[in-house]
Amino acid sequence: MSKATENKVTIYIDDKPYEVSTDNNLLAGVLSQNLNLPYFCWHPSMGSVAACRQCAVTQYQDENDERGRLVMACTTPVTDGMRIGLGDKSSSKFREQVITAMMTNHPHDCPVCAEGGECHLQDMTVMTGHSVRTYKGQKRTYQNQHLGEFVGHEMNRCITCYRCVRFYKDYAGGEDFGVYGSRNKVYFGRQSNGQLESEFSGNLVEVCPTGVFTNKLFSAHFTRKWDLQSAPSICSHCSVGCNTSVGERYGSVRRVVNRFNDDINGYFLCDVGRFGIGFVNNLSRIRTAKGIAQQSPLGLSELDVAKALVHYRHKKFAAIGSSRASLEANAYLQSLVGLDKFSVGLAKNDLALAKIHSNILTKFDAPSIKQIEASDFVLIVAEDITQTSPRIALAVRQALKNVAIKKADLLGIPSWQDSAVRTIGGEDKTPMYALQSTPTKLDKESKYSDLLSPQTILLSLDFILARVAEQSTKDFDLTEDQISLLEQLTNEMLAAKSPLIVSGWSHQNALILSKVEAIASALKARNEQSDFQLCVLAPSANSVGVMSLMNEDTPSVEALISLSKNNDIDGIIVLENTLEWLSESELSVLKDNVEVLIALDHSENQTTEIADIVLPAATVTEGDGHFVNYQGYIQRFYQVHVVDSPIRESWHWINSLAQSLFNSSHKLTTFTALTRYLGEAIDGWLIKADSDSFSPETASGIPRQTHRNSGRTSQSANITVHEGKSLTSCQQVNENEPQFNFSMEGHDGSQCQDVPFSWAPGWNSNQSINQGSLHQSDKTYEKVSFAHCESQSLADDATQQSEGLLFVRQPRCFNEDWQARLNPEFGLMKNESHICVASKTLDLLDVEQSEYLKITLSDENDTAEISHWVAKLVVDDELPNNLSYGQLANNLCGKTGISIQLSIASEEEVKEFKHQETEQQKHYRNQQAQMLSQLKERDQFIPIRMSNDAFYEASKGQGGGNG
Numbered sequence: 023m024s025k026a027t028e029n030k031v032t033i034y035i036d037d038k039p040y041e042v043s044t045d046n047n048l049l050a051g052v053l054s055q056n057l058n059l060p061y062f063c064w065h066p067s068m069g070s071v072a073a074c075r076q077c078a079v080t081q082y083q084d085e086n087d088e089r090g091r092l093v094m095a096c097t098t099p100v101t102d103g104m105r106i107g108l109g110d111k112s113s114s115k116f117r118e119q120v121i122t123a124m125m126t127n128h129p130h131d132c133p134v135c136a137e138g139g140e141c142h143l144q145d146m147t148v149m150t151g152h153s154v155r156t157y158k159g160q161k162r163t164y165q166n167q168h169l170g171e172f173v174g175h176e177m178n179r180c181i182t183c184y185r186c187v188r189f190y191k192d193y194a195g196g197e198d199f200g201v202y203g204s205r206n207k208v209y210f211g212r213q214s215n216g217q218l219e220s221e222f223s224g225n226l227v228e229v230c231p232t233g234v235f236t237n238k239l240f241s242a243h244f245t246r247k248w249d250l251q252s253a254p255s256i257c258s259h260c261s262v263g264c265n266t267s268v269g270e271r272y273g274s275v276r277r278v279v280n281r282f283n284d285d286i287n288g289y290f291l292c293d294v295g296r297f298g299i300g301f302v303n304n305l306s307r308i309r310t311a312k313g314i315a316q317q318s319p320l321g322l323s324e325l326d327v328a329k330a331l332v333h334y335r336h337k338k339f340a341a342i343g344s345s346r347a348s349l350e351a352n353a354y355l356q357s358l359v360g361l362d363k364f365s366v367g368l369a370k371n372d373l374a375l376a377k378i379h380s381n382i383l384t385k386f387d388a389p390s391i392k393q394i395e396a397s398d399f400v401l402i403v404a405e406d407i408t409q410t411s412p413r414i415a416l417a418v419r420q421a422l423k424n425v426a427i428k429k430a431d432l433l434g435i436p437s438w439q440d441s442a443v444r445t446i447g448g449e450d451k452t453p454m455y456a457l458q459s460t461p462t463k464l465d466k467e468s469k470y471s472d473l474l475s476p477q478t479i480l481l482s483l484d485f486i487l488a489r490v491a492e493q494s495t496k497d498f499d500l501t502e503d504q505i506s507l508l509e510q511l512t513n514e515m516l517a518a519k520s521p522l523i524v525s526g527w528s529h530q531n532a533l534i535l536s537k538v539e540a541i542a543s544a545l546k547a548r549n550e551q552s553d554f555q556l557c558v559l560a561p562s563a564n565s566v567g568v569m570s571l572m573n574e575d576t577p578s579v580e581a582l583i584s585l586s587k588n589n590d591i592d593g594i595i596v597l598e599n600t601l602e603w604l605s606e607s608e609l610s611v612l613k614d615n616v617e618v619l620i621a622l623d624h625s626e627n628q629t630t631e632i633a634d635i636v637l638p639a640a641t642v643t644e645g646d647g648h649f650v651n652y653q654g655y656i657q658r659f660y661q662v663h664v665v666d667s668p669i670r671e672s673w674h675w676i677n678s679l680a681q682s683l684f685n686s687s688h689k690l691t692t693f694t695a696l697t698r699y700l701g702e703a704i705d706g707w708l709i710k711a712d713s714d715s716f717s718p719e720t721a722s723g724i725p726r727q728t729h730r731n732s733g734r735t736s737q738s739a740n741i742t743v744h745e746g747k748s749l750t751s752c753q754q755v756n757e758n759e760p761q762f763n764f765s766m767e768g769h770d771g772s773q774c775q776d777v778p779f780s781w782a783p784g785w786n787s788n789q790s791i792n793q794g795s796l797h798q799s800d801k802t803y804e805k806v807s808f809a810h811c812e813s814q815s816l817a818d819d820a821t822q823q824s825e826g827l828l829f830v831r832q833p834r835c836f837n838e839d840w841q842a843r844l845n846p847e848f849g850l851m852k853n854e855s856h857i858c859v860a861s862k863t864l865d866l867l868d869v870e871q872s873e874y875l876k877i878t879l880s881d882e883n884d885t886a887e888i889s890h891w892v893a894k895l896v897v898d899d900e901l902p903n904n905l906s907y908g909q910l911a912n913n914l915c916g917k918t919g920i921s922i923q924l925s926i927a928s929e930e931e932v933k934e935f936k937h938q939e940t941e942q943q944k945h946y947r948n949q950q951a952q953m954l955s956q957l958k959e960r961d962q963f964i965p966i967r968m969s970n971d972a973f974y975e976a977s978k979g980q981g982g983g984n985g
């Protein structure tokens with residue numbers, strides 16, 4: 023809620039007047055005044071249940087009441103003139119007794135606890151004054167569980183606040199985690215050992231106020247929290263653009279935590295964003311340049327690059343951009359080769375979707391997560407949002423509670439009274455419908471979630487459009503049941519005050535998206551007053567960013583390859599794009615048509631394999647830039663740690679290419695210089711240089727750690743107590759770049775919103791965000807604009823997909839993008855390949871039912887086999903004829919006009935398939951172990967550069983410490 027809409031009243035706390043909002047409970051009101059009131063079970067997003075009894079205050083009837091009564095602040099509304107005691111004896115004593123009781127069983131293992139240093143329980147214990155342990159009995163102990171790859175479990179630390187189960191089950195809809203009790207033993211976990219199934223399990227680590235749930239990947243390469251240097255970043259896995267804070271130590275990434283942003287991700291991240299940072303450290307990182315001879319042992323120079331490229335000077339170049347590279351790198355490259363020779367890196371199908379999507383964004387503002395949460399009707403069209411954009415699915419789940427909130431409101435019960443609202447709401451939910459071809463985790467919440475073929479989805483959308491546009495709905499080739507359901511859906515949508523339609527790109531059908539757009543326009547035309555929202559989700563972190571660089575004539579990757587066939591292009595530069603949907607033969611056409619193929623990327627892939635020249639690029643944590651999220655908001659990510667030479671940010675390499683190939687005289691050495699250059703070179707470039715947008719007091723660099731952590735440990739204390747500063751940060755500070763600074767001095771959290779952590783005096787955990795008004799974001803965003811594009815060949819694409827057996831890929835969040843697949847832990851999460859088909863479809867195809875099927879993928883004329891693989895058969899007789907879906911080994915993204923044949927897999931093929939699946943699991947385990955040992959080995963050599971050469975001299979003289 024923005025500050026402007028808050029209703030404020032005056033309340034008296036310990037006889038002093040305070041202006042407090044009535045939109046939340048008394049606890050939130052007290053905290054908003056920067057006052058210290060301990061609590062455990064309340065959470066700003068999950069509301070109050072009064073489970074812990076920690077937030078007691080004394081409420082007085084009036085100024086003459088000297089006795090008062092104890093109330094729980096988290097369940098007490100704020101009323102004008104109310105008087106409460108915070109520092110009075112009885113409530114202080116009560117709070118101390120509560121924490122004393124909690125601590126009887128809590129182990130005093132802070133020195134070895136992963137939560138130590140940012141533990142809410144530590145803070146609250148100190149705050150209440152509990153310091154002496156009088157309990158002499160044995161502590162209650164539990165057996166811990168194996169909860170899978172991501173989350174560790176240490177149940178002895180539990181203080182039974184119930185936050186974990188409330189988040190996992192009530193908030194995120196997880197079903198495999200609960201609370202189990204016997205006498206005074208209450209257990210929070212699964213029924214048995216096993217991987218937590220929720221896509222949001224990692225939030226347990228942040229939600230639990232103690233160290234019961236820990237980040238296993240962080241613990242594996244552990245560092246104390248106060249030794250982390252952090253920078254604000256943006257998740258690079260999907261288009262939601264969740265704000266993260268990435269922590270580094272000795273030049274390697276250690277963990278990702280949520281960075282609160284009231285407008286985007288709020289308090290929560292999905293597991294892909296939290297645990298999917300391992301690609302930065304993966305074994306296939308490209309650490310040397312290919313095709314360029316290095317002349318000096320000191321490293322690759324600009325001269326080396328110029329020499330390698332001298333033959334191609336004055337040649338005609340085209341370029342392929344990327345939805346995972348920064349907006350700056352894409353725009354810079356486009357400005358070099360020209361609009362007509364720059365593909366934004368999308369396949370033909372994706373480009374058609376992108377064009378419709380950009381038209382949609384010119385007409386409709388995409389809703390924020392808060393707006394999604396406020397919806398009173400939801401229609402999801404052909405997008406498994408839990409897998410493709412998990413944070414949006416979490417928001418949709420909250421929208422389902424609005425019926426209950428409304429019912430409670432009629433009884434005078436506020437929305438933050440969580441357990442009361444749930445009781446009143448019962449089974450009633452906001453109506454949600456899904457028109458889709460694959461099952462999803464939201465199906466249980468939907469009024470309608472039957473699986474439909476894409477053709478039936480299109481027909482259903484036509485029907486809805488006709489109803490909204492008040493046209494005839496006769497002669498639709500739909501069953502009576504389907505028609506009555508669509509009638510009901512449309513009526514409910516038209517009656518809703520804030521209806522929401524969600525769709526995306528994963529169905530790969532541009533016609534579906536264009537019909538969604540038509541319905542949205544008809545709804546808007548019919549009811550201008552309605553608070554209608556249309557949310558379209560793109561696949562990658564910067565898909566919407568590259569859309570802003572498109573125009574009507576932007577070629578798809580396939581079109582650019584065809585252009586190269588006509589000898590119009592001598593060389594192609596591929597920016598951070600694996601082109602993984604291209605077959606081997608298509609790739610060889612790409613390579614053979616041009617004299618030189620130059621690839622920039624951070625890890626090996628099929629493009630870098632065939633490229634003549636490969637330039638090792640930095641990952642998102644190693645560079646600066648902007649991504650544009652699904653709403654069109656431009657968001658900044660900052661360099662977190664130092665990059666190993668010769669790895670450089672893509673824009674740096676592009677600057678080298680500009681000088682070597684395009685006769686540019688601009689030598690851009692800093693991100694600020696790049697931003698200023700782009701501002702001059704590109705019409706309508708929106709991004710300001712950092713030094714122009716930061717306040718003067720931040721211009722010398724914001725420390726990358728909290729004030730509390732100032733003067734943390736120094737690994738090289740035998741040489742100097744000062745922490746080594748990275749060369750990069752020194753350069754930036756010298757050039758007055760207002761970046762984040764590697765410093766021994768912590769940040770007090772007051773200077774700028776983009777700090778990578780929150781901290782308040784006495785509050786060292788992430789709960790400090792709730793102190794004061796820090797969490798009330800008044801941030802303004804720059805929004806990119808889009809050129810209007812006509813959407814071509816939509817009907818063609820749809821027809822191509824309608825022939826023969828139709829296979830719809832079932833997305834899986836850990837497998838969705840290439841960077842996610844580089845994480846060995848995500849590989850270990852892979853389900854066995856399977857295909858679901860109805861038995862009548864198998865009969866029609868004359869394929870016998872057997873445990874495993876062989877799937878052959880050919881081109882549209884069935885003339886050339888593209889690939890084949892084996893998958894487990896799952897018979898689902900609810901599926902319409904000719905529709906199949908599944909999670910398969912091959913990535914079919916971006917493919918059109920493909921044909922699928924099924925046959926029985928032979929015994930050898932099944933054997934080989936099982937062998938491969940087992941080998942893959944072993945491979946991921948080995949990768950995980952190797953990555954870890956490499957990282958630990960690197961730590962021994964302190965890979966950060968000391969700014970002072972004398973340090974090296976000193977270290978030589980003294981035996982070098984650890985170095």
Ligand code: SF4
Pocket residue numbers: 179180181182183184185186187210229230231232234235
């Ligand atoms: S495990 Fe953590 S969040 Fe869950 S009840 Fe115990 S202390 Fe609370």
Ligand code: SF4
Pocket residue numbers: 257258259260261262263264287291292293294295296411412413414
């Ligand atoms: S993958 Fe998407 S939803 Fe998940 S944290 Fe990243 S941006 Fe957010």
Ligand code: FES
Pocket residue numbers: 049060061062063064071072073074075076077078094095096097
């Ligand atoms: S925070 Fe109020 S009872 Fe737990």
